Amino acid sequence: MNQESLNRKARGLFVLFAAGLFAFGLGGALLLSPSAQALGGGDGGEGDYGKTLKEVTDKGYVQCGVSQGLPGFSNPDDAGNWSGIDVELCRAVATAIFNDPDKVQYSPLSAKVRFESLRSGEIDLLVRNTTWTFDRDVALGLEFVGVNYYDGQGFMVRKNLGVNSSQELNNVSVCTNTGTTTELNAADFFRANKLKYKIVAFEKSDEVVAAYDAGRCDVYTTDRSGLAAQRTKLSNPREHKVLPEIISKEPLGPVVRQGDEQWADLVRWVLNATIIAEELGLTSANIASHKNSDNPKIRRFVGSEGEFATALGLEDNAWAYNIIAKVGNYGEIYDRTVGPKTPLGLSRGDNALWTDGGILYAPPLR
Amino acid sequence: MVGLGQVFLLWLRENLFFSWRNGVLSVVVGGFLLWIIFLLGDWFFLSATWSGGIEDCRMRQDGACWPFVRVRFSQFVYGFYPSVERWRVNVVMFVFFTGIALLVWERTPWRGKIVLFMLCVFPLASWFLMRGGFFGLADVSTGRWGGFMLTLVLASVGIVTSLPFGILLALGRRAESLPFVKAFCVVFIEFWRGVPVITVLFATAFMLPLFMPASVNFDQLLRAMVGFILFSSAYMAEVVRGGLEGLQRGQYEASDALGMTYWQSRIRVILPQALKIMIPGILLTFIGLFKDTTLVLIIGLLDFLGMIQAGISDPRWGAPNVPFTGYAFAAVVYFCFCYSMSLYARHIEKKFSAGRDRRH
Numbered sequence: 001m002n003q004e005s006l007n008r009k010a011r012g013l014f015v016l017f018a019a020g021l022f023a024f025g026l027g028g029a030l031l032l033s034p035s036a037q038a039l040g041g042g043d044g045g046e047g048d049y050g051k052t053l054k055e056v057t058d059k060g061y062v063q064c065g066v067s068q069g070l071p072g073f074s075n076p077d078d079a080g081n082w083s084g085i086d087v088e089l090c091r092a093v094a095t096a097i098f099n100d101p102d103k104v105q106y107s108p109l110s111a112k113v114r115f116e117s118l119r120s121g122e123i124d125l126l127v128r129n130t131t132w133t134f135d136r137d138v139a140l141g142l143e144f145v146g147v148n149y150y151d152g153q154g155f156m157v158r159k160n161l162g163v164n165s166s167q168e169l170n171n172v173s174v175c176t177n178t179g180t181t182t183e184l185n186a187a188d189f190f191r192a193n194k195l196k197y198k199i200v201a202f203e204k205s206d207e208v209v210a211a212y213d214a215g216r217c218d219v220y221t222t223d224r225s226g227l228a229a230q231r232t233k234l235s236n237p238r239e240h241k242v243l244p245e246i247i248s249k250e251p252l253g254p255v256v257r258q259g260d261e262q263w264a265d266l267v268r269w270v271l272n273a274t275i276i277a278e279e280l281g282l283t284s285a286n287i288a289s290h291k292n293s294d295n296p297k298i299r300r301f302v303g304s305e306g307e308f309a310t311a312l313g314l315e316d317n318a319w320a321y322n323i324i325a326k327v328g329n330y331g332e333i334y335d336r337t338v339g340p341k342t343p344l345g346l347s348r349g350d351n352a353l354w355t356d357g358g359i360l361y362a363p364p365l366r
Numbered sequence: 367m368v369g370l371g372q373v374f375l376l377w378l379r380e381n382l383f384f385s386w387r388n389g390v391l392s393v394v395v396g397g398f399l400l401w402i403i404f405l406l407g408d409w410f411f412l413s414a415t416w417s418g419g420i421e422d423c424r425m426r427q428d429g430a431c432w433p434f435v436r437v438r439f440s441q442f443v444y445g446f447y448p449s450v451e452r453w454r455v456n457v458v459m460f461v462f463f464t465g466i467a468l469l470v471w472e473r474t475p476w477r478g479k480i481v482l483f484m485l486c487v488f489p490l491a492s493w494f495l496m497r498g499g500f501f502g503l504a505d506v507s508t509g510r511w512g513g514f515m516l517t518l519v520l521a522s523v524g525i526v527t528s529l530p531f532g533i534l535l536a537l538g539r540r541a542e543s544l545p546f547v548k549a550f551c552v553v554f555i556e557f558w559r560g561v562p563v564i565t566v567l568f569a570t571a572f573m574l575p576l577f578m579p580a581s582v583n584f585d586q587l588l589r590a591m592v593g594f595i596l597f598s599s600a601y602m603a604e605v606v607r608g609g610l611e612g613l614q615r616g617q618y619e620a621s622d623a624l625g626m627t628y629w630q631s632r633i634r635v636i637l638p639q640a641l642k643i644m645i646p647g648i649l650l651t652f653i654g655l656f657k658d659t660t661l662v663l664i665i666g667l668l669d670f671l672g673m674i675q676a677g678i679s680d681p682r683w684g685a686p687n688v689p690f691t692g693y694a695f696a697a698v699v700y701f702c703f704c705y706s707m708s709l710y711a712r713h714i715e716k717k718f719s720a721g722r723d724r725r726h
Contacts, residue, residue: 065666068663068666068668068672068675068676068679069675069676069677069678069679069680070679071679071680071681071684072681075676075677075679075680075681076441076446076673076676076677076680077680077682078437078438078680078682080440080441080445080446080449105507105509105510106446106509107509107586107666108666108668108672108676109666110663110664110665110666112568112664113568113571113572113664113665113666116572117572117666120572120575122586206689210686213686229679229681229684231684232681232684232685233684233685233686233688233689234686235427235686237684342681343681343682343684344681
């Protein structure tokens with residue numbers, strides 16, 4: 001009897017020991033994996049140069065990470081196709097490589113997993129309304145290759161509040177999302193301008209809009225593109241207006257993995273090509289008639305002169321021509337996704353060409 | 367003869383108004399219920415927009431905007447599955463629901479064979495049919511799967527595989543004579559039960575590929591399934607263990623005394639009895655799992671709820687009632703599925719408890 005209970009005790013201890021060993025091993029594997037990932041993906045080395053383009057060409061499509069539904073940037077339309085200004089950039093990259101804007105597969109990503117998806121090689125390109133910041137660019141092993149939309153935090157108010165500038169917002173309650181930089185930016189702004197305010201914060205955007213619409217606060221603050229999109233969800237959009245001031249810089253742009261400069265260059269110049277085409281006055285409608293132009297800038301653009309495609313690792317020297325013919329220039333893309341004639345109705349503002357008073361500027365193609 | 371009206375009045379007095387306190391309570395609660403029903407009915411039907419487009423929904427903001435659901439319905443069901451290939455999903459769904467209906471109806475002949483077909487042949491066949499890529503069937507990558515079909519795929523894979531794994535884990539946990547097996551089962555069950563489901567999904571989505579050779583391209587959907595199987599089998603194991611422990615010790619001893627081997631005793635004596643006790647618990651776990659599938663949104667798969675949320679974000683459907691309509695539709699669909707599962711669970715429970723009562 002005594003012997004038996006001793007045996008049982010020993011066995012129990014043994015089980016405990018084995019369990020501990022197993023848990024230790026599992027924990028070790030979990031701990032080691034991030035470093036394994038950093039070695040495998042992130043930093044890369046010379047071995048990664050040209051890898052992404054080769055993989056994309058082999059599988060026959062671009063795997064593009066987009067948002068899970070942000071009005072005007074990427075959302076499925078009634079027919080089940082993705083549309084939006086971010087989606088158009090994915091389509092432009094696919095056109096440069098395959099001369100077919102539909103050779104894209106979309107990964108709708110949450111904000112939490114977007115960088116992990118890119119680093120693990122799950123996606124080739126991330127165009128998900130991602131703000132270019134020092135930390136993300138330098139510390140996360142990512143490469144921002146440009147800006148496809150200059151956003152910034154703004155304010156929306158009821159027209160009958162009689163406010164024309166954000167400097168006049170005194171003694172107001174402000175609706176916003178909890179725990180975001182939006183909330184902090186707003187607090188900074190009001191404190192710096194010595195204005196009295198009260199924050200009314202909610203977890204989800206739908207709740208913020210509903211609260212603002214119900215009159216629980218005077219001001220709604222988020223990125224201006226977001227304000228425009230949420231405005232369509234108010235019961236009477238015409239009673240509200242967006243104030244002209246911008247209180248933060250939110251340059252949104254496409255992101256690629258660090259280490260493959262060829263792919264970064266390709267995406268950067270696809271974006272630049274759409275901007276240059278607008279500067280040159282080339283649109284999807286008229287570019288065919290410019291195919292035999294005498295203008296050297298246009299000749300370089302449509303691929304009649306120079307060897308830009310081979311430098312990018314592409315085969316078709318008319319890559320930029322194809323982008324404009326099949327997707328359109330930056331202005332066309334903007335107008336069809338977020339521009340004044342869309343439900344968002346965003347004027348070009350900062351996103352106009354530098355020649356039109358905006359800050360959109362692409363280096364010369366030569 | 368007492369008239370029906372008198373019976374009704376009698377029933378009212380006995381159940382709702384047998385004392386003045388009870389009467390007040392009945393009036394207050396009843397009035398509140400009627401008020402809720404009226405509000406919901408008004409929003410869902412009377413004030414709702416039934417045809418037209420977004421302009422009509424904007425005109426009638428106090429009710430649901432059903433055109434949004436009608437236009438997007440096929441997206442909610444099939445996700446981004448190409449429309450010409452959707453018959454494949456329809457075939458699978460038809461077989462799936464027919465199979466379930468046949469199994470629920472108790473007088474169906476060859477139920478055993480149908481169970482075998484639904485558990486072994488059907489999942490593989492439907493995977494290959496929906497995935498395609500052979501016999502001239504177009505290849506539809508799982509990245510294009512979405513909507514309700516994705517919810518069903520995830521839920522049924524989790525449900526079907528979790529039961530055998532759960533039984534093995536539960537038996538392993540009670541295997542005193544095999545300390546390593548027991549240790550493994552204890553740690554496995556407690557580990558997956560001890561971490562949030564989102565963590566499991568995140569881990570399988572992004573860490574599983576690290577343990578695989580680089581050449582193995584592991585589908586995102588498969589990874590989500592692995593995550594679901596891991597945690598659902600851990601939960602199932604605890605339900606099964608509850609069933610095993612609910613049996614009287616005599617059953618174990620009697621089967622041992624008859625000279626049965628371990629597996630003979632488990633398969634012929636213990637499990638059939640334990641499973642009967644467990645059925646309600648199992649079905650409740652299934653309901654939880656069915657609802658948990660919405661979490662795959664985190665790792666970039668758009669299930670039924672995800673497709674609805676993505677649809678709401680379309681600026682062309684910008685109206686205050688569109689988000690509410692989308693969520694209300696999701697709620698109704700989830701409720702119908704979960705409630706029918708719970709009704710079935712109750713029916714089974716009643717059936718078996720009646721059986722037990724007779725025996726006593």
